[in-house]
Amino acid sequence: MTSVPAPAPRLEEITPHTLDAALAIRVRPDQEHAVSPVVKSLAEAYVHPGVAWPRLIVDGGRPVGFLMAFFDIDWNGDGTLFRSGLWRLNIDAGQQGRGYGRFAVEAVAAEIRRRGGTRLHVSWHPGPGGPECFYLGLGFRPTGERSGDQTVGVLDLA
Numbered sequence: 001m002t003s004v005p006a007p008a009p010r011l012e013e014i015t016p017h018t019l020d021a022a023l024a025i026r027v028r029p030d031q032e033h034a035v036s037p038v039v040k041s042l043a044e045a046y047v048h049p050g051v052a053w054p055r056l057i058v059d060g061g062r063p064v065g066f067l068m069a070f071f072d073i074d075w076n077g078d079g080t081l082f083r084s085g086l087w088r089l090n091i092d093a094g095q096q097g098r099g100y101g102r103f104a105v106e107a108v109a110a111e112i113r114r115r116g117g118t119r120l121h122v123s124w125h126p127g128p129g130g131p132e133c134f135y136l137g138l139g140f141r142p143t144g145e146r147s148g149d150q151t152v153g154v155l156d157l158a
Helices: 019-023 038-047 100-114 132-137
Strands: 010-013 052-059 062-074 082-091 119-124 141-147 150-156
Touching (some): 019 038, 019 052, 019 062, 038 062, 038 082, 052 082, 052 100, 062 100, 082 100, 119 132
Antiparallel strands (some): 010 052, 052 062, 062 082, 119 150, 141 150
């Protein structure tokens, strides 16, 4: 007897049909200081078209998280340094610890590679309750830079 494999997580565009599902994604209360809510991400995506790449993370038809990547952003604002990476990652409180965060990072890495990039950047709030251990565990290394009060990390994709 053969078993049918479980559906794999996938990314979906944010559309009028998926908007409410995206807005319903909530991280744990102790993580709210470390990541902006989805509604803020979608507002930022609206004002940064062509740079922001918001996606709903869906598994088996149910929304489990939200990510927003950025591609070729003018990092210093002066046209001298362009970067791509993961801007936001919100895994729903009840869905954490199931590999969806890793899936999200791998999906963004694949999209960056598809676009010809070789590095994935991310920033995180340091300290208790923050995602530093998660990102370091995936191979990101701190660059020594700061983005506001956040640590900037990079993952080489080559």
